[in-house]
Amino acid sequence: MELEKNMVVSEFLSKGSVLKQGAEARVYRDVFLGRSTIIKERFPKKYRHPLLDEKLTHRRTVQEVRSIQRCRRAGIHTPVVYFVDYTSHCIFLEDIVDSVTVRDHIAATRLRSLPCPTLEPLEPLAARVGRVLARMHDEDVVHGDLTTSNMLLRRSGDGEAELSLVLIDFGLSYISALPEDKGVDLYVLEKAFLSTHPNTEPLFQKLLESYAASSKKSSAVIKKLDEVRLRGRKRSMVG
Amino acid sequence: MHSSHPLELFPGRTVKLMLFKCVRNSAELRRSAMGGQITAALINPRMLVDPFQVIVAANKAVHLQTIGKMKTRSLNSEIIFNLSPTNNISEAFKRFGISDADDSVLVVLVATGDESQTLADIKEKVDGEQVPMEELPTLSDVTQIRKLYKVTPQEEKMGGLLDSVVCKMATKDVM
Secondary structure (H helix, E strand, O other), X not given: OXXXXXXXXXXXXXXXXXXXXXXXXXXXXXXXOOEEEEEEEOOOOOOOOHHHHHHHHHHHHHHHHHHHHHHHHOOOEOOOEEEEEOOXXXXXXEOOOOEEEHHHHHHHHHHHOOOOOOOHHHHHHHHHHHXXXXXXXXXXXXXXXOOHHHEEEEEOOOOOOOEEEEEOOOOOXXXXXXXXXXXXXXXXXXXXXXXXXXXXXXXXXXXXXXXXXXXOOHHHHHHHHHHHHHHOOOOOOOO | OOEEEEOOOOOOOEEEEEXXXXXXXHHHHHHHHHHOOOOOEEEOHHHOOOHHHHHHHHHHHHHHHHOOOOOOOXXXXXXXXXXXXXXXXXXXXXXXXXXXXXXXXXXXXXEOOOOHHHHHHHHHHOOOEEEOXXXXXXXXXXXXXXXXXXXXXXXXXXXXXXXXXHHHHHHHHHO
């Protein structure tokens, strides 16, 4: 019975277009129930012991879905989950159309500010990201893969001037109250941010300030962030 | 006569919907549905934001039926159960199924072929006025929906009521 079902889903997926493939999952885009949908398939890893693979894959799928719903109830924009197939570990989510990644937005804005480069126009956005991440961490959701490519800016449906900030790709996310985990979450973002957008240290600083001001539990998290920074790669192991 | 929504995952299966207002024989219809004379799900439109909500429930029901993991005894009862934000089956039937006092009814049928005869038969049995699906939002009790699905104001502001409801339906197994 289970095998039959897996073939039905894989037949459906084979008709859709593969958006990308990572080490963990394959992402498709297709129309589902009349809506443009992203389907995230966590395919079996043959290199793992099958029992372990099933348990791990199922756990990751559940964590992703749970993290998304937790964020939503706190008012954080995320794609809507339409359907989850726990047999083939496929998540059918809203395809966020008409949006731009924060990464591209920052790059484009910086380009446009030439010949006099300034980060000022991006400060409100940095503050916003800080606020959203603060709310997420206050809900005890750790994203696990914070990068500016995993944040989208989308026009609000009702023609509002303000763009909404949407968090995507909760594939590595989990629920945790530990400041250490949240500190690492911010560290991952810092590394990704500074390498993708060179010379933006002041901007990231603004982000952290906004985070600290918005989160009720921020001081412990920032403290851990400082500790993790000292621990990172290519760091002196002197006490 | 009815609105049709194909289920992409299940080629050949289509969800057919018929909406009725001014229904005078809800009690009889409910008994017929429970007795098996009406082979469709009879849903209370007050708890529905949009037909999409029902299609999502039907898709999940057909999926669970296909893998043999339904929580209720029939496809139609499973559709009703999937609409509910909780895992309590009798509560789901109470809230989303029709009651004797209801004066509007949404008929949901997962068809494998034409089924126009079945739909016509069901329509005969309803003592009410069929209206286009576009009228569904006029029958929604938004306050009750918010309360039942526990939609927070920030959640609704962010994504709208329909998306909040659909996401809760889709994720209830793991929350």
